[in-house]
Amino acid sequence: xxxxxxxxxxxxxxxxxxxxxxxxxxxxxxxxxxxxxQNGRATGAAPNAAAHAPQDAVAAPPAPRPVAPTAxxxxxxxxxxxxxxxxxxxxxxxxxxxxxxxxxxxxxxxxGEHRGHGATGSGEAGPAGSSSRPAGDGMESMGGMGFSRGAxxxxxxxxxxxxxxxxxxANMDQEGLSLQVLAATGARFGAPFARSENGARATVELxxxxxxxxxxxxxxxxxxxxxxxxxxxELLKGAMSHGGRSEHDPALFKPTIDDAAPFELVRExxxxxxxxxxxxxxxxxxxxxxxxxxxxxxARVTLATQQGWRKTVTTGKDGRAEFMLIxxxxxxxxxxxxxxxxxxxxxxxxxxxQPGALDGRRYATxxxxxxxxARYYPAPFDYTSYGYGVGIxxxxxxxxxxxxxxxxxxRTKPYKEVVFDEKLA
Amino acid sequence: xxxSPESPAVSALDWRVLAQAARDAVNAxxxxxxxxxLQLFFFALMVYGGFAGIDLGxxxxxxxCGYNQTGRPGVxxxxxxxxxxxxxxxxxxxxxxxxxxxxxxxxxxxxxxxxKGWCGFVCPLGAIQDWxxxxxxxxxxxxxxxxxxxxxxLSWIKYVLLALMIVIPLGIGAGYFxxxxxxxxxxxxxxRLIIPAFTFDFRQFVIDFSTPTKIVMTVLGAMTTGLFFVGxxxxxxxxxxxxxxxxxxxxxxxxxxxxxIKDGDKCTRCGDCYSVCDLQIKEIADxxxxxxxxxxxCIMCLKCVAACPETGALKAKFAGLTIxxxxxxxxxxxxxxxxxx
Numbered sequence: 001x002x003x004x005x006x007x008x009x010x011x012x013x014x015x016x017x018x019x020x021x022x023x024x025x026x027x028x029x030x031x032x033x034x035x036x037x038q039n040g041r042a043t044g045a046a047p048n049a050a051a052h053a054p055q056d057a058v059a060a061p062p063a064p065r066p067v068a069p070t071a072x073x074x075x076x077x078x079x080x081x082x083x084x085x086x087x088x089x090x091x092x093x094x095x096x097x098x099x100x101x102x103x104x105x106x107x108x109x110x111x112g113e114h115r116g117h118g119a120t121g122s123g124e125a126g127p128a129g130s131s132s133r134p135a136g137d138g139m140e141s142m143g144g145m146g147f148s149r150g151a152x153x154x155x156x157x158x159x160x161x162x163x164x165x166x167x168x169x170a171n172m173d174q175e176g177l178s179l180q181v182l183a184a185t186g187a188r189f190g191a192p193f194a195r196s197e198n199g200a201r202a203t204v205e206l207x208x209x210x211x212x213x214x215x216x217x218x219x220x221x222x223x224x225x226x227x228x229x230x231x232x233x234e235l236l237k238g239a240m241s242h243g244g245r246s247e248h249d250p251a252l253f254k255p256t257i258d259d260a261a262p263f264e265l266v267r268e269x270x271x272x273x274x275x276x277x278x279x280x281x282x283x284x285x286x287x288x289x290x291x292x293x294x295x296x297x298x299a300r301v302t303l304a305t306q307q308g309w310r311k312t313v314t315t316g317k318d319g320r321a322e323f324m325l326i327x328x329x330x331x332x333x334x335x336x337x338x339x340x341x342x343x344x345x346x347x348x349x350x351x352x353x354q355p356g357a358l359d360g361r362r363y364a365t366x367x368x369x370x371x372x373x374a375r376y377y378p379a380p381f382d383y384t385s386y387g388y389g390v391g392i393x394x395x396x397x398x399x400x401x402x403x404x405x406x407x408x409x410x411r412t413k414p415y416k417e418v419v420f421d422e423k424l425a
Numbered sequence: 426x427x428x429s430p431e432s433p434a435v436s437a438l439d440w441r442v443l444a445q446a447a448r449d450a451v452n453a454x455x456x457x458x459x460x461x462x463l464q465l466f467f468f469a470l471m472v473y474g475g476f477a478g479i480d481l482g483x484x485x486x487x488x489x490c491g492y493n494q495t496g497r498p499g500v501x502x503x504x505x506x507x508x509x510x511x512x513x514x515x516x517x518x519x520x521x522x523x524x525x526x527x528x529x530x531x532x533x534x535x536x537x538x539x540x541k542g543w544c545g546f547v548c549p550l551g552a553i554q555d556w557x558x559x560x561x562x563x564x565x566x567x568x569x570x571x572x573x574x575x576x577x578x579l580s581w582i583k584y585v586l587l588a589l590m591i592v593i594p595l596g597i598g599a600g601y602f603x604x605x606x607x608x609x610x611x612x613x614x615x616x617r618l619i620i621p622a623f624t625f626d627f628r629q630f631v632i633d634f635s636t637p638t639k640i641v642m643t644v645l646g647a648m649t650t651g652l653f654f655v656g657x658x659x660x661x662x663x664x665x666x667x668x669x670x671x672x673x674x675x676x677x678x679x680x681x682x683x684x685x686i687k688d689g690d691k692c693t694r695c696g697d698c699y700s701v702c703d704l705q706i707k708e709i710a711d712x713x714x715x716x717x718x719x720x721x722x723c724i725m726c727l728k729c730v731a732a733c734p735e736t737g738a739l740k741a742k743f744a745g746l747t748i749x750x751x752x753x754x755x756x757x758x759x760x761x762x763x764x765x766x
Contacts, residue, residue: 249478272495338635384631389647393618393630396651404569404659 078223082160083347084170085371086179086216086233089155089201090341151205152237156214158193158200164306164343164373169199177216178202181235184210184256206237209275213256215264219358226356226363230263230370238275259293263368265301265348266290268320281327281342282379287372288319289348295319299350306342321348329378338378347371451748453755455762456731460545464552471549472623474498484532486674487543488550490620492611492629501616502532503590503670507608510594517598533677540681541674541719544665545726549623550616554664557657558703569659570705579666580722586610587669605638610669612642615653661703665724675721682744685725689713691738698729698739731759 156179161167177193179202193200193216206212212235220227234255253274255266268286270277279285285303289296301321304310307328313321329340347369354366470479471489473496481489481499491500509525510517517525536543544551561568571579590610596602611617618629632647633639656663665671692713699710704722709729712718718739719725730739733751740750 274494336635338633380628380631383635384633386627386631388632389630389643392632392644392647393651393654396648397654400652400655401658404655 078225080349080367080369081220081227081229083162083345083369083371084158084160084216084218084229084231085167085345085347085373086156086214086231087159087343087373088233088235088375089157151207153203153205154212154235154237155201155203156233156235157198158216158231162302162304162310162345162347163308164304164345165308167345171195171199177218179204179214179216182213182256182258183208184212184252184254204235206235209237210252211236211254211256211269213258213264213266215258215261221358221361221363224362224364226354226358226366228263228366228368230261230265230368232265232370232372234267234372234374236275257290257293262291263296263348263350263370264290265346265370265372267372267374279325279374279376280379281325281329281376282381283325283376285323285325285344285346285374287321287323287346287348289315289321289350289370290319291350291368296348296350299348301346301348303344303346305344315348321346325376327379327382329382336378336383338380338383341375341377343373343375345371345373448747449752449754452750452752453758456727456759460726460728463546464555467547468549468552470498471547472496472620482531484528484535486532486536486539486670487548488614488616488620488670490549490614490616492617493621493624493626495626496621496624501670502528503614503673504608504611506532507590507594507610510591511597511604511607513598513600514595536674536677537681538683539725540678540683541671541723541725542683544668544671544674544724549620551662551665551724553619554653554657554662557654558661561658566659568661571660573707576705582667583669583672586667587672590669603636603638605636606642609642613645613649615646615650615664617646618650619653662724666704666722671722671724678719683725684717684742685719685723685727685730686716686740686742687712687718688716688738688740691735693735693738695734697732697734701728701732703728732756 158170159167160170177200178190179193180188180190181204182188183206185208189204191202191204193202202216204212204214214233214235216231218229218231220229253269255269257266258264266288268288270283287301287303289299289301295315295317296319297315297317299315299319299321300312301315302310302312303321303323305326305328309326309328311323313323315321323346325344329342331337331340348371349367349369351365351367353364355362355364356366357363471485471487472493474481474489475493475496475498477498479498483500483505484502485499486502488501489497489499491497491504505528506525509521509528512521539547558568593602593606593609597604597606606612621627621629630647631643633643653664687709689712692710694710694713696710699705699707702709703726704724706720706722708715708720709718709723725741727741727749730741730749730751733739734753734756736750736752736754738751740747742748
C-alpha cells in the first residue's frame, strides 16, 4: 500500500472514531462528554458497564484511549450493566468510625455465641455477614418496645455487582445523587448521598410506621441505548405496637407502590407480614415488576442469594416473579448463628423501544433495570424441632401423672378388716 | 295529699328499693356461673381480641401473651419489661428510662383498677386452669393440697422468679448474660406455648437448638408446660402459686381500688372460705383481725365471698363501694341449687 493511501485511510478511521466518541463496554475510562444523569440531573459521570469498579471516573483525567466499535455498530447486543443496588445499613449502625467502634463494643459485650442486638460494622468486601440483627422467633425485635415514638433513622449504601457476597460499594460521584423516598401516605422526600470512607450513603428519617419505597435513579446513554438503573430499597419503620394505632392495621403492612415510576420492582408481602416480620430462607419471595403502577409482562427477574445462587424467571401478565429462597447458610453447627443475616439481591430488566435524547445524546432504545435487596435469616426449621418440644411436654406430663398416681397409691392404706372376736370380749 | 309520680321523696325511695333489690340479686347470684361467663368473655378478649382490632397496649397486668402474635389485644407487661430491662445501662438509665417508667405507670394504672381480679377473672392461663379443674371434677379424680409446710416453702418461688426476671435482663443489658436468655421468664412460662396454640399457632412448641442457652431455655419452657398440665389437673390453680406476676401484683396492691374486706366480728371461723379457696389461703378463715384480707397468693376469685354464710363477713369493694358481699340468703340459695363454689 502506498503511503498516501494508507495515511488517507487512517485519517478516515480517525475521523469516524471521533464522531462516535462514546465509551465502549471495554473502555476503562470515562469518555469525555459521556453524560450520567442522576435523578434527571446530568453530572458528567458514567458507569462502567462491564466492570465492578466504582464509578469514580469523573476524577480520572480525560486521556486518549483506544476505542472499540459500539454494540450498535457490531450488531451484538450490549451487555446489561451490573446491577446498582441499595442496601440498608443494619439498624443501630452509624456511619464511619463511630459506627464501627459501637459495633465492636456490641460484639465484645456479647457472649461470643451470637452477636447481640443492634448491628455490626459493615464489611468492606461485600455486605455478606455484615448484619446480625435479631431474628429468632420474632420476639427479639421487641427490645426497643416503647422507645420508637420518634423518627426512625435509616441509612442506605450504594453497591454495584450481581453477586452480593463479592459486590463492591459503588463509590460514584455523589454530586446531585439523591435518594428519593415515597411514604405509604403518599408523601415524597429526598436525601442526598454523602461520600464517606464507607462509600455512598444516604440517611433518611421515617416518621410514620409502615413501608417506604426508596430509590435512586442513574441514567446513562451509551451506544444509542439509554440505561436506566433504579436502585430501590424497601425501608420500614416497624414496631411491635405503636402509639394508639392498631398493630393489626393492614394498611400499614402493604408495600408502597410508586405509580409515577416508569419501572419498579416491588416485593409482594406475605399475608401475615407485619411491621416486624423477618424474611427467612425456605420462604417464597414474590416480586412484581410495575411500570406506572401497572404490571410488566416479559421482564427478566433475577434473584441472587448471598452465596451466589441465582435464578432468572420471566414475568407473566401479572408482572409477578416467584422464587423460593433456598437455604444457603451451612456453617459448622458450633458456628451456627440464627441471627445471621444474608443479603439477597433481585433485579428486573426490561427493554423498551423508547427513543429520545439525553443531554444531546440520542438513543433509540431504553433499558430499565430495577433492583431490590433484603436481608433474610435462617429458617426456624433449620434449628428448631417440634418433635423434641412436644416430646418433652408429653414426657413430663406422663412422668408427672405417673409420679402423682404412684405417690397417691403409696399413701393409700390398704383396707384391713377388723373382726370383733366375741369370745374374747 | 298524694305524692305525684315525680315527687322527689318517692323517687329517692324507689331508687333505694331498686338499689337494694339489685344488691340482693347480685349477692344471691349463681356465682360460679357468672364467673364462668366472665372468664370466658375475658379469655376470648385476651386471646382473640387482636382479630377484632383491639389494641390495649403493652402494659397489661395479665397474661395476654405477646407470643400470640395475631390474636393478642395487647401484651402482658412482663414481656416488654424484660426487654426494656435488657437495654444497655447507659440507655436504660438515660432518656429511654422515661419510656420504661411510662410503661410501668400504665401497667400500674391498669392494675389498680382490678387488683388481683386480673388473675381471678381476666387471666387466660387462669381460666385454662379452672377448666382443667372442671374436667378433673367431671372425671371424678380427687384434687391435691399442699401441706402447710410445703405451702410456706413453695410460696417463695414466685418471688425468686420475679427477682430472676428482673436481674437476668439487667445482666443481659450489662453484658453478663447472653441475649439468648432474653425475656427469661417468658421462655419458661407455659403461657408462651399454650396461649398461641388457641389461635393454631404452635410455633412455640419447639426446642431451639441454635445455642446451648436456647436449648436450656426452650427445654425448661417445654417442661413447665408439661408440669402445668399435670399440676393443674391435680391441684387447683397450680401455676398461680408460682407466678411472678402474682408476686408483682401483691407488691403493688396497697392502693388498688378493688379490695377484699373481712369483718372479723361476723366471722364464725366455719372454714367454708378456706375449703373453697383454690390457693389454700389459711388466713381467709383464721384471721379475724385484719380487714384487708387479700393475701399474697390470693387471686381475688371471690369464691370465698360466695361460700361465706355470714352476712357481711366478706365483701368485695370497688373504690369503697360494696359490689358483692356474703349474705345468708345468697349462701342458702347457692347451696340449694347445689352450686357449691
